[in-house]
Amino acid sequence: MTEKEIILKRLAIIKHLYMIGLEQSKQVETVAAFSILSFHDSIEMFLKLLAEKKNVKSEKFSFLDYWTKIPTLTLKESMRNLNARRVNIKHKGILPSKTDIELSRVNTTDFFNQNVIEHFKIEFGSISLIDLVSYKKVKEHLKISQESLNSDNIENSIENAALAFDVLLYSYEENKIGNNRYSPFFFGKDLSFNSAFSMGIEDRKMSQFVDKVKDSLEAMQKAIKVMSLGIDYKRFVKFNLLTPHIIKTMEGNHIAQIYGEKKWTKENCQYCIDFVIDSSLKLQEFDFDIEEIVTLKWKLEK
Numbered sequence: 001m002t003e004k005e006i007i008l009k010r011l012a013i014i015k016h017l018y019m020i021g022l023e024q025s026k027q028v029e030t031v032a033a034f035s036i037l038s039f040h041d042s043i044e045m046f047l048k049l050l051a052e053k054k055n056v057k058s059e060k061f062s063f064l065d066y067w068t069k070i071p072t073l074t075l076k077e078s079m080r081n082l083n084a085r086r087v088n089i090k091h092k093g094i095l096p097s098k099t100d101i102e103l104s105r106v107n108t109t110d111f112f113n114q115n116v117i118e119h120f121k122i123e124f125g126s127i128s129l130i131d132l133v134s135y136k137k138v139k140e141h142l143k144i145s146q147e148s149l150n151s152d153n154i155e156n157s158i159e160n161a162a163l164a165f166d167v168l169l170y171s172y173e174e175n176k177i178g179n180n181r182y183s184p185f186f187f188g189k190d191l192s193f194n195s196a197f198s199m200g201i202e203d204r205k206m207s208q209f210v211d212k213v214k215d216s217l218e219a220m221q222k223a224i225k226v227m228s229l230g231i232d233y234k235r236f237v238k239f240n241l242l243t244p245h246i247i248k249t250m251e252g253n254h255i256a257q258i259y260g261e262k263k264w265t266k267e268n269c270q271y272c273i274d275f276v277i278d279s280s281l282k283l284q285e286f287d288f289d290i291e292e293i294v295t296l297k298w299k300l301e302k
Helices: 003-025 035-053 065-069 076-092 098-120 136-150 154-174 204-228 233-242 266-285
Strands: 245-248 254-257
Touching (some): 003 035, 003 098, 076 098, 136 154, 154 245, 154 266, 204 233
Antiparallel strands (some): 245 254
């Protein structure tokens, strides 16, 4: 990995922490208060990275020392206030007001927009968290999705976001198949090919009943799986309403099927991309290979 790639990856981590703060700041007031800690931590990580880049020794720096040693940094007074709010929360137990939270969000966003381009010659908004995703196929779909969104190909963008999420669930389970030949996140067999038509049912009422049961079971399987993996189900509901239905063919390919009209705006597309990235990072926090835990008898038999 080149120095440029390392810097971009570290900037992506900083942006991820900033995005956590952004999400927290939109929650109820008691939760939103802690966004100030995330904002402060993301800025401090940026300052450490910048000091390394400029070969400035920063081991004994206080937060505001960076502005003295690196005079080209902007928004010193805004950051002084952010630091004071952080001290109030962490060391005094004083929660900020809604206005303080809003100011912290705006000031942090302005800080990154001004200083990332100034010192690293890259737009903060262009830094992609996709590079933090470790699942290869998921990353491929996400890159296509983001590139399609950037070129205003909304349909292709949303389809690839949907495919990325479906592949993510498959990728996470793939190396967790135990001796019963199922993953611990198995909640029933795939019913994609069990429609009334494929089963040759001609009676109209029976056909409708079979398809309704199939659809209900598929929805429950997906919901239980999402929640068992620790993915935010309320955010998933919005994602699921926006994205096409994904089916898996007999050959193992994932195909998007669109039902009904969707309000596919750029904002909704970006939401879907961000949701898949966030879900990927959550799963990466705790991943394991089943072979690290048990001896697989079915593999020994081959």
